[in-house]
Amino acid sequence: MRELPFELYRAAQVRELDRIAIEDRGIPGYTLMNRAGEAAFNLLGQHWPNARRIAVVCGGGNNGGDGYVVARLAHQAGLQVRVLTLADPEQLSGDAQTAWQDALAAGTPITPFSTVGLDDTELLVDAILGTGLEREVSGAWRDAIQAMNAYPAGILALDIPSGLHADTGAVLGVAIHAAATITFIGLKLGLFTGQGPSCCGKIHFANLDVPPEIYPALHPACWRYAGEDLPGLLPLRERSAHKGHFGHVLVIGGEQGMAGAARMAGEAAARCGAGLTSIATRAAHAGLQAAVRPELMFQGVETSEELEPLLNRATVIAIGPGLGRTDWGRTMLQAALASDKPLVVDADGLNLLAIEPVFRENWILTPHPGEAARLLKMTPNEVEADRITAVEDLALRYGGVAVLKGAGSLIASKEEGRVALCTAGNPGMASGGMGDVLTGVIAALLAQSLPPFAAAKAGVYLHGLAGDQAAQTGGERGLLATDLLPFLHAGVNP
Numbered sequence: 001m002r003e004l005p006f007e008l009y010r011a012a013q014v015r016e017l018d019r020i021a022i023e024d025r026g027i028p029g030y031t032l033m034n035r036a037g038e039a040a041f042n043l044l045g046q047h048w049p050n051a052r053r054i055a056v057v058c059g060g061g062n063n064g065g066d067g068y069v070v071a072r073l074a075h076q077a078g079l080q081v082r083v084l085t086l087a088d089p090e091q092l093s094g095d096a097q098t099a100w101q102d103a104l105a106a107g108t109p110i111t112p113f114s115t116v117g118l119d120d121t122e123l124l125v126d127a128i129l130g131t132g133l134e135r136e137v138s139g140a141w142r143d144a145i146q147a148m149n150a151y152p153a154g155i156l157a158l159d160i161p162s163g164l165h166a167d168t169g170a171v172l173g174v175a176i177h178a179a180a181t182i183t184f185i186g187l188k189l190g191l192f193t194g195q196g197p198s199c200c201g202k203i204h205f206a207n208l209d210v211p212p213e214i215y216p217a218l219h220p221a222c223w224r225y226a227g228e229d230l231p232g233l234l235p236l237r238e239r240s241a242h243k244g245h246f247g248h249v250l251v252i253g254g255e256q257g258m259a260g261a262a263r264m265a266g267e268a269a270a271r272c273g274a275g276l277t278s279i280a281t282r283a284a285h286a287g288l289q290a291a292v293r294p295e296l297m298f299q300g301v302e303t304s305e306e307l308e309p310l311l312n313r314a315t316v317i318a319i320g321p322g323l324g325r326t327d328w329g330r331t332m333l334q335a336a337l338a339s340d341k342p343l344v345v346d347a348d349g350l351n352l353l354a355i356e357p358v359f360r361e362n363w364i365l366t367p368h369p370g371e372a373a374r375l376l377k378m379t380p381n382e383v384e385a386d387r388i389t390a391v392e393d394l395a396l397r398y399g400g401v402a403v404l405k406g407a408g409s410l411i412a413s414k415e416e417g418r419v420a421l422c423t424a425g426n427p428g429m430a431s432g433g434m435g436d437v438l439t440g441v442i443a444a445l446l447a448q449s450l451p452p453f454a455a456a457k458a459g460v461y462l463h464g465l466a467g468d469q470a471a472q473t474g475g476e477r478g479l480l481a482t483d484l485l486p487f488l489h490a491g492v493n494p
Contacts, residue, residue: 004205005187006228007220008421011131011166014186016218021185021210030095032208033062036184037069037099039206040158041077043182044070044123048154051123053080057113057144059128059162060087065096066158067127071110072103084113086128086144113140115147124148126157126176131166131188136173145174154179160188161199167221168386169194169408177201184208189221192421193387193408222388225411225420227461230494233450234273234458246275247447250314251440252307252332253321253347254281254289261322261347261436263289264481266296268440269318271489272462274447280310282328302328304335311339318443320349321436342446346439350375353398361415363400364442364456368435372404388419401456403442405435409460413453420457424464428476437481438463441488462491 009017021027044051056071058064064087074081089100089110104110111117118124126148128141137145145163148155155178160166163175169190181200183191185208190196192203237245249269254262262279270277276297281289283300290298301307311317319336323329325348333352336343343363345353350367354374365375372390373380375398383390387404394402395412404410411420442459446452466487471479 004203004224006224006226007187007215008189008192008222008224009186009218010189010221013218013221014131014188017185017210017214020214020217021208025211025214027210030098032185032210033065033095033099034069035208036066036158036206037073039184039208040066040070040125040156040182041073043180043204044074044125044156047156047180048123051079053120053122054125055082055084055118055121055123056125057084057086057128057148059141060092060096061130061132062094062096063127063130063159063162064092065099067125068096068099068103068108070125070127070158071108072099072106075103075106075108081108082117083108083110084117085110086113086141113144118147118151118153121151121153124151124153124155126155126162126178128176129162131160133163133165133172137163137175138173142174145176149177157181157200159183160191164190164196164199166190168388169196170385171195171199175199180204182206185210186215187224189388189421192224192423193406193410194384195407197407197423222410222419222421225422225457225461226424227458227465227494229454230458230461233445233454234448234492234494243275246273247315247444247449248276248278248313249274249440249443249447250310250317251277251279251321251443252281252317252319252336253323254279254285255322255324255326255329256282256284258322258324259285259289261433263293263296264433264436265318265321265440265443267293267482267485268437268488269444269447270295271485272441272444272492274444278310278314280307280332301332304331307332307335311335311341314341316342316344316443316447318344318346318439320346321439323348323352325352342452344439344443344446346435347371357398359397359399361399362452364403364446364452365394365398365400366403366405366435366439366442367394368405392419401452403456403460405438409464411453411456411460413456416453420453422457422460422464424461425467426471426476428471428479429464429467431479431481433481434463434467434484437484437488444492462488466491
């Protein structure tokens with residue numbers, strides 16, 4: 001078992017890696033299948049050391065073949081194992097057929113799938129559908145997946161939870177909800193975004209001892225980002241430093257009734273190291289906000305003329321938190337867009353941008369799926385059905401850097417021509433104000449001279465990491481956006 005690599009691939013790319021290993025490097029396909037089964041069986045023993053009664057549910061194709069290898073090894077180890085088949089084994093071909101024949105010859109019990117076959121089982125192994133699935137699961141296959149999910153035993157998924165799209169992380173009708181997933185040769189993108197994190201449980205990786213030299217032949221679809229370069233991006237400060245060295249963030253937002261959004265973005269910017277932080281907000285509540293957080297400079301602004309001197313002094317502009325979609329919000333956005341300063345745009349800034357689209361190189365857009373759908377003139381479901389394509393389209397259509405928030409947040413850069421994925425974060429962060437805090441984090445990093453793509457990646461990671469640390473302290477339910485601030489302060493001091 002290996003540490004998880006950073007490279008993420010589409011299913012077709014992993015199939016190509018498999019082909020190169022077999023045809024160009026001379027590794028027999030059945031050898032790879034046996035290595036996959038052995039790795040899965042070893043993981044089974046580590047995760048469920050006390051499980052004695054195991055059901056392996058096999059479909060057709062090589063995923064089913066992996067399952068037959070696991071079942072044979074479990075049977076030979078003295079476990080009570082049964083294979084429940086959803087595809088006629090007589091119709092198997094190639095390596096999968098060989099795996100079935102070897103399991104049969106070893107005396108492994110093999111019967112057609114039935115819910116009765118699950119009875120008294122302590123562990124289920126999902127070897128039903130592999131990475132080639134492109135259509136919605138139906139019929140007996142759907143019934144089997146639903147029965148497995150309903151059964152009170154853990155599930156180990158081989159390569160990918162059946163029913164999950166390997167490229168997009170979308171559930172095709174129904175999908176296995178595994179306690180653990182072991183994936184082979186290359187990490188599939190869909191395991192880490194969309195519904196992938198909900199379906200996979202803990203992800204393990206086995207490269208099946210394929211030669212490392214085969215990997216440079218393919219350009220990964222995406223890279224996992226886990227803050228590995230933070231010490232270099234956020235080094236110790238010089239002893240002679242002063243606040244002017246670390247930028248001036250201007251947050252624009254806080255329409256009537258939404259004053260807190262701009263303040264949270266400002267607090268996050270200050271906690272993440274911005275030298276100065278100003279907030280341009282409605283005049284009615286500027287004074288009250290300043291009393292609550294005196295380190296922030298609140299300015300009551302009602303017109304573009306009043307905003308202009310603040311824009312001129314800023315290093316980075318963050319616009320959108322609590323901006324609203326009234327004439328005031330539109331006026332503020334137009335003034336910000338007229339500036340040549342780098343921008344971070346979120347919330348109603350994005351909603352207004354969707355009405356009057358603009359292309360710009362020096363900005364970072366941070367939509368959730370609903371906002372992304374408005375920007376791309378599609379539905380949120382369509383965005384979620386293929387998140388990586390959506391974030392790439394955002395960066396191409398609007399320029400700069402796009403962050404598509406959600407489980408497995410994606411960061412795309414038009415200039416860099418690459419996509420990063422961040423797995424930090426948890427469901428407790430599905431609460432009001434979290435996006436406002438992220439806006440402030442990214443703006444602060446941008447103000448401290450991080451390049452846009454690096455600022456977006458690091459900001460998303462630090463935000464998610466702070467959310468995870470806050471949840472570990474007090475739990476996910478009831479987690480507030482401002483609970484992240486102490487952890488963000490620590491996170492930007494690696």
